[in-house]
Amino acid sequence: MSATPSPVVSAGRLLVKYGGNPKPTLEEISFSVPRGSVYALLGRNGAGKSSLVRCLLGQQKPTSGGCFLFGEDVWKRRASLMAKIGVVPEDPDAPPSMTARQLSAFCAKLYPTWDAPSVEARLARFGVPAGTPYGSLSKGQRALVSLALALASSPELLVLDDPTLGLDAVARRAFFEELVGELADRGTTVLLTSHDLAGVESMATRVGFLKDGRLVLDEDLETLKGRFRRLRYANEQTEERAEYGQELAAFDAVRVKVRGWGVEAIVSNYGDESFARFTALEGVMDAESSSLSLEEIFIAIAGETPGRNA
Amino acid sequence: MRAFAAVFTRELFERRFVFLVAFLAGFVPLIGSGLYGWSTPDAAEGRVLVALVGATALSAAFALLLGAAVIVGDTREKRISFYFSRPIPSASLWAGKLLAAIAITLATAFLAFTPGWLSGNGRARNLWGLDATPGRTALAALALAVVFVLGSHAVVTVARLRSPWVALDLILAPTLIFLAAVFLQALLREAFTNRYASAGQIAATMSTVLVALGAAILLALLAASLAQVVEGRTDARRAHGAFSVVFFGILGCGVALLGGYAWWCASARATDLASISDAGTAPRGRWVTVAGPLRAGRLGGSFLFDPSSGRSLKVRSFGAFISQDGARASWCETRIGFFEKGNRYEMYVADLSSGKAFATGMPCAGAPPAFSPSGNRLSFLDGGTLAVYDVSKPENPKQMFASQTDAGSALAMAFVDEDTVRLFPRVFNARTRSGLTPESFEITEFSLPSKKSLVTGRFDRESLPYLRLSADGRYFVGSRKTRDAENESVLALYDGRTGAPVATLASGIRSAQARFLTGNRIAVAGIEHASARLFFYEAEKGGAGPARSIALGPAARVALGGEIAPGRVVVALNASDQNDEAAAHTWKALSVEASTGAIASLGEGLVPANRYGWWSNAVLPPAEAGSPAATLFLDAESRLVRLDPATGARTVILGKGK
Numbered sequence: 001m002s003a004t005p006s007p008v009v010s011a012g013r014l015l016v017k018y019g020g021n022p023k024p025t026l027e028e029i030s031f032s033v034p035r036g037s038v039y040a041l042l043g044r045n046g047a048g049k050s051s052l053v054r055c056l057l058g059q060q061k062p063t064s065g066g067c068f069l070f071g072e073d074v075w076k077r078r079a080s081l082m083a084k085i086g087v088v089p090e091d092p093d094a095p096p097s098m099t100a101r102q103l104s105a106f107c108a109k110l111y112p113t114w115d116a117p118s119v120e121a122r123l124a125r126f127g128v129p130a131g132t133p134y135g136s137l138s139k140g141q142r143a144l145v146s147l148a149l150a151l152a153s154s155p156e157l158l159v160l161d162d163p164t165l166g167l168d169a170v171a172r173r174a175f176f177e178e179l180v181g182e183l184a185d186r187g188t189t190v191l192l193t194s195h196d197l198a199g200v201e202s203m204a205t206r207v208g209f210l211k212d213g214r215l216v217l218d219e220d221l222e223t224l225k226g227r228f229r230r231l232r233y234a235n236e237q238t239e240e241r242a243e244y245g246q247e248l249a250a251f252d253a254v255r256v257k258v259r260g261w262g263v264e265a266i267v268s269n270y271g272d273e274s275f276a277r278f279t280a281l282e283g284v285m286d287a288e289s290s291s292l293s294l295e296e297i298f299i300a301i302a303g304e305t306p307g308r309n310a
Numbered sequence: 311m312r313a314f315a316a317v318f319t320r321e322l323f324e325r326r327f328v329f330l331v332a333f334l335a336g337f338v339p340l341i342g343s344g345l346y347g348w349s350t351p352d353a354a355e356g357r358v359l360v361a362l363v364g365a366t367a368l369s370a371a372f373a374l375l376l377g378a379a380v381i382v383g384d385t386r387e388k389r390i391s392f393y394f395s396r397p398i399p400s401a402s403l404w405a406g407k408l409l410a411a412i413a414i415t416l417a418t419a420f421l422a423f424t425p426g427w428l429s430g431n432g433r434a435r436n437l438w439g440l441d442a443t444p445g446r447t448a449l450a451a452l453a454l455a456v457v458f459v460l461g462s463h464a465v466v467t468v469a470r471l472r473s474p475w476v477a478l479d480l481i482l483a484p485t486l487i488f489l490a491a492v493f494l495q496a497l498l499r500e501a502f503t504n505r506y507a508s509a510g511q512i513a514a515t516m517s518t519v520l521v522a523l524g525a526a527i528l529l530a531l532l533a534a535s536l537a538q539v540v541e542g543r544t545d546a547r548r549a550h551g552a553f554s555v556v557f558f559g560i561l562g563c564g565v566a567l568l569g570g571y572a573w574w575c576a577s578a579r580a581t582d583l584a585s586i587s588d589a590g591t592a593p594r595g596r597w598v599t600v601a602g603p604l605r606a607g608r609l610g611g612s613f614l615f616d617p618s619s620g621r622s623l624k625v626r627s628f629g630a631f632i633s634q635d636g637a638r639a640s641w642c643e644t645r646i647g648f649f650e651k652g653n654r655y656e657m658y659v660a661d662l663s664s665g666k667a668f669a670t671g672m673p674c675a676g677a678p679p680a681f682s683p684s685g686n687r688l689s690f691l692d693g694g695t696l697a698v699y700d701v702s703k704p705e706n707p708k709q710m711f712a713s714q715t716d717a718g719s720a721l722a723m724a725f726v727d728e729d730t731v732r733l734f735p736r737v738f739n740a741r742t743r744s745g746l747t748p749e750s751f752e753i754t755e756f757s758l759p760s761k762k763s764l765v766t767g768r769f770d771r772e773s774l775p776y777l778r779l780s781a782d783g784r785y786f787v788g789s790r791k792t793r794d795a796e797n798e799s800v801l802a803l804y805d806g807r808t809g810a811p812v813a814t815l816a817s818g819i820r821s822a823q824a825r826f827l828t829g830n831r832i833a834v835a836g837i838e839h840a841s842a843r844l845f846f847y848e849a850e851k852g853g854a855g856p857a858r859s860i861a862l863g864p865a866a867r868v869a870l871g872g873e874i875a876p877g878r879v880v881v882a883l884n885a886s887d888q889n890d891e892a893a894a895h896t897w898k899a900l901s902v903e904a905s906t907g908a909i910a911s912l913g914e915g916l917v918p919a920n921r922y923g924w925w926s927n928a929v930l931p932p933a934e935a936g937s938p939a940a941t942l943f944l945d946a947e948s949r950l951v952r953l954d955p956a957t958g959a960r961t962v963i964l965g966k967g968k
Contacts, residue, residue: 019474019547059394059544079313079399087395094392097324109316110396159395 006071007032008157008189009039009056014065016051016213025051027213028065033206038183038190040200040221042294043210044302049193050090052210053161056191057087069157083111086150088163090193092142096135100145103134104152111153122148126174140171147175151182158182160192164199172196179203201294209301217301221294228254228297229270231278233287234262247281250274254300266292266300313398317406318413321380325414328372332418335368336361339426354430361426366454369419373455376411377462378470381539386470391544404539408459415455460531464557467538473547475554482558490523490565496572500609503626503644515609519568526564530557578604580613580622585948586965590629591872591920591939595636597662598919598939599629600950605966614639614660617942617952617963621665630660631678633685637662638701640681640688642674657690659704668705672697682725687758689723689731691715696723698731698758711758726783731756732806734786735769753809767808779806780826785849787815787824787832801834803849815847823870825879828935831857831904833879835870842868842883846904860907862900869897871918873935874955877904880940882917894946901955913958915946 010032016025026048033039043049054060056067058078067074069081094103100123108114123130126144134142143163150158160179164172176199182188183203194200200207207224209217217224231251248256251267251274262285270289279287292300339360343353381404384390393403468479497519501512534557542549580600587602587610596619601612614623614630623630627641639660657674660667672692679690686702687710698711715733722734733754753767769788778787784806801816801824816822819836827833830849834856835842842865845856862868866887871880879902886893899912919942920933933939938952942963945951949965 054391054544057395059391061541061543061545061548078394079397079402081397082395083397085395089391089395091388093389093395095320095324095389098320102323106316106320107396109312110398 008035008070009033009191010068012066014055014067015063016055017063024213029215031208031215031218033189033191035189036187037205038192038203039206039208040204041191041193041208041210042298047210048213049210050161053159053193057159084156086153086155086158088146088150088160090161090165092146094134097133099131099133101130103149107149113154115152119148119152140167143167143175147178155188158188158190160190162193162195164194164196172199197295197298211302224297225291227270228268228292229289230292231265231267231287231289232262234285235283247284314402314406317398317403318410321407321410328414328418329421332368332421335364335422336425338364340429357426358430361423365419365423368422369415370458372418373415373458374462376414377459378466380407380411382463382466382470385546385549394543400540401536404536408535411459412455415459416451419451460535463535464531467550467553471546471550473550475550478554486561486565490568493569493572496576499626500575523564523568526561530560533560575608578608578611580615580964583964584966586944586950589919589942589944589950591933591942592632592636593634594934594937595662596938597632597636598942600964623660623667633681634683635685638681638685638704640679659688659701659707661704670707672699672707680723680725682728684728696756711761713756713763724779724783729758767810769809778824780830780849821868825870825872827873828876833870835868835881837865837868840864844881844902858907860902869917872920872933872940874901874940876935879904880918899943912953916943919943919950
């Protein structure tokens, strides 16, 4: 028998409230990130992603509940745990007067293993000047410097808090290419929040959706994409019906729209057998299913309440 | 340690240009000196002064800026997360940033001061009379740097983090300041209203309190800023909260300790006296006045004390005055403080039967008060006004009489009878007497029923009216110094109404002391030719010389007490003229029979508690012969003891011993 490896990241009944706001920013969130996985934490602005990341990094104490990295309480053991973690923050936070080279030299004094040449090499690859003060770099360049610094200590966990926010397409591509290369080389565990869902989709293995402070979804990306599908079909009785989508009950339709040609639905519980039975229903004609992008799933979950747009 | 060093050096590196500015500023005094042609010998000191002022101003400005920027600036601008996402312990981050700010402040001060100081050949050492040794200068600079950096940090934490905790800050800061002021006022009152703490002791105590308060503030700033980083981290609201809770928590504890200490000092009882420096006995009754240093670091204190019950009343004044019947006491209490306006002195009256003191609200100043023979009337002075109150109900005194006087506060007073108050001039300083008008030496009587005053007599300029009044007010004893022999003291008996000298009681006798006995007899003690003598006079026959003169034996000092029994007087002799601890053991107490001159030993190391003292019992009537007060002594350990004259047994009543 082999023991189940402890998750790299875990949170238990995490509650975050800010004074004066009766509604919690995070409502008893519990989740975990297995070793080697790439966990994408998604949610609209204000969903609580950054609060969750700060708690997970031991920078903010939750109102209740706990956050653990490598099985240790991060609030209590932050300093030692950070030696195993690389962080790329949402907002560039390095001292603006320091150059990338100086930042690397500063970090070299803190980490037991620090690969300063790798920083120089990555910056050269990114085309970011190593001798320019951090505050004088563009936002994209600052993100790339942060990534180079985050990777230089060969971290076991990378935490990327919406690192490509505000970056142009070129910088975004460079960022994700570097990240994918790093993952391929080392199998580093990654916790990622991002608005760049296309980029996330290319590398995430597991996805969590935060909505109004609650984790409404937490599963493997493949499973997610397997059960979220778009169904299109015609229905002879369309014009006479007062309600639509009753025949979709087995699929847990998230969104149903009536088009001129028939019905289009986003379902969250797709299965081949269910679909076969669906196609056999009276009045259902020309039914077809297609897969959804992560962005489409995100919009379906985060955007509107299921069924309301019928 | 590595993390601390990394943060510390990073901060220094980040602000390296500050050093250049300070270095260049250091040459300003030299450039100024050159431009304005300072070439006199004072020029060097001038350069040092300019360098000192410049360096202080520059480094203070840097300290304020750095204190505001190093932690709060990073938190406010959301850059502190950079450090928290690295393997840097929170305490190392705090220490690295703050110590760097302090180090930069000190370094800039050094750089800005050194060129000017070197050009002055080290003349700064005694600048402004201060002994500015390098060690002291460095310590002062360090203290200032810490205070400036942390103070600035505290202010900016409140101002810039802008969390709801600011409401707590705005409530607690003025509250604690107010409470600290109240407690300090209470301590000041305790310190300055007793004469048994010297100015040096008071200054030492108050400076210890202030240093402790300063240390508490410094500790609060250090701990609060540490908590702010450790508990707040990137959360500005939580950081502010941690700072406020710890800062005001520690300061609150400090202020509470201050309050506790003030209360402890104020609540001291006579039984807390470590030793008895001075004691006085009432004409009748059990109560005594005792004063001395208090144990365990409290300030000194004066008390009214009832040895039989152990009750005590604190007297925040230069002694209390007890009525002839021993039922009441009174004293004028100084109201020292930050919040006092107008009336700074208030008369207190104590009902000794109940052991309760009452603040009457009556303003008073200057001369000691006086009770009428019944103890129901109290006269005292408030500036130029003589006031008489009915204090038969001490809790509710009623004014009976008030009259302007011209003699100011340099007066003594006594009730001749229940309806007549007599005012005596008291001009202690022999040199100032020569410039006073004749009216200043007048004896004035005030009739309470008619509310009229009458000048009944006058002192001559040679008389020093240190008064010791006879029980019926007919006579008083004073000292007299002749113009020709300024240092020769003559003890004289005066007519109480006219002030006319009746008889010379002692002349050519050192340390002459006098005490009225029963039946208007007078005991006079002093040193004559290195030997103690005791004389007994009868006031009615004052001019006829002493009724009896008794040689007590060789002595350098003598202390005259009261009548331990009718006609039996207590004296104590000391072969040493030193007032030190060893001499305290060499006192020998004797009792002398006035009628026969028989001398009996009462024991060694004892002086009578109600011994004669010009300063304390100015117009106090004599203690009743044979009263319990007459059996009280101070022993060599400065304890108040009761002596059984029959057996010689001593019972310690007050004092812990040395």
